[in-house]
Amino acid sequence: MKQERMESIFIIDKYRKASEGLLPTDEMYKGLRIHTINGLHFFLAGKIREYLEKGSRVVDLGAGSGDMSLRLVDMGYTVEAVDIVPENFRLHGQIPFVIADLNHSFSHAINPKCDSLIATEIIEHLENPRSFFRECHKLLKPSGILIISTPNIDCPVSKASFIRDGTYLWFTDKDYSDEGHITPISQWMLKKIISESGYILEWMGTFGDPFIYTTKWWKIRLFARFIRKISHTRKDLSGEILVAILRKSSDSV
Numbered sequence: 001m002k003q004e005r006m007e008s009i010f011i012i013d014k015y016r017k018a019s020e021g022l023l024p025t026d027e028m029y030k031g032l033r034i035h036t037i038n039g040l041h042f043f044l045a046g047k048i049r050e051y052l053e054k055g056s057r058v059v060d061l062g063a064g065s066g067d068m069s070l071r072l073v074d075m076g077y078t079v080e081a082v083d084i085v086p087e088n089f090r091l092h093g094q095i096p097f098v099i100a101d102l103n104h105s106f107s108h109a110i111n112p113k114c115d116s117l118i119a120t121e122i123i124e125h126l127e128n129p130r131s132f133f134r135e136c137h138k139l140l141k142p143s144g145i146l147i148i149s150t151p152n153i154d155c156p157v158s159k160a161s162f163i164r165d166g167t168y169l170w171f172t173d174k175d176y177s178d179e180g181h182i183t184p185i186s187q188w189m190l191k192k193i194i195s196e197s198g199y200i201l202e203w204m205g206t207f208g209d210p211f212i213y214t215t216k217w218w219k220i221r222l223f224a225r226f227i228r229k230i231s232h233t234r235k236d237l238s239g240e241i242l243v244a245i246l247r248k249s250s251d252s253v
Helices: 002-016 040-051 069-076 128-141 157-167 174-177 189-196 210-214 218-230
Strands: 058-061 078-083 097-099 114-119 140-151 201-206 241-248
Touching: 040 069, 040 128, 040 140, 058 174, 069 114, 114 128, 114 157, 114 189, 128 140, 128 189, 140 201, 140 218, 157 210, 157 218, 174 210, 189 241, 210 218
Parallel strands: 058 078, 058 114, 078 097, 114 140
Antiparallel strands: 140 241, 201 241
């Protein structure tokens, strides 16, 4: 138990310092650091416009610095931010903020019955994704929308990595200790969790090119191309990041 707590504190400390020592490659939104791969939040913003009317109440889970929260406000939504690290959130006094640990019951800490929840690159950090989906279910209005993204372990580069080393792309020992990526979820498993938690899958797709990580890794690049050729996984589900848009079932309470 002591070691488990030490690892958790280590990860949290990383995010407390997340706005310090920015790299030239870090993507920003109005001066706020984006804790995802470049372009993902812009892509998600487009999907949000498709599925959510302006003025809807959106809760940004794992809000980080507040970049997505601010983007949502700029898009015309009413936003509440949630994170376990208040020091990293830069919009206190501008956007309502709630401290909550998403690894435990958190629905009681948030005003219920929101129109939408967004969890960008969150579920891979959680010990029990099913519990997370159930907590989100409690917060959503009937037919409310949950938008999630997570590393796509079904992409060909990730499959090639697993065959060679037994670890998926973004789920190495370094990713485990430095980034807190502790729970890889396949597309098959995600669909099971969705159906078992009271949601309807509205849309699933991917974003990003995983082959950019193989430019100096030619054997894996060739192997991944071979896997892509023989795989039954659709091309639109073979990108680096898996994105899913879920709707709370209308017959759910």
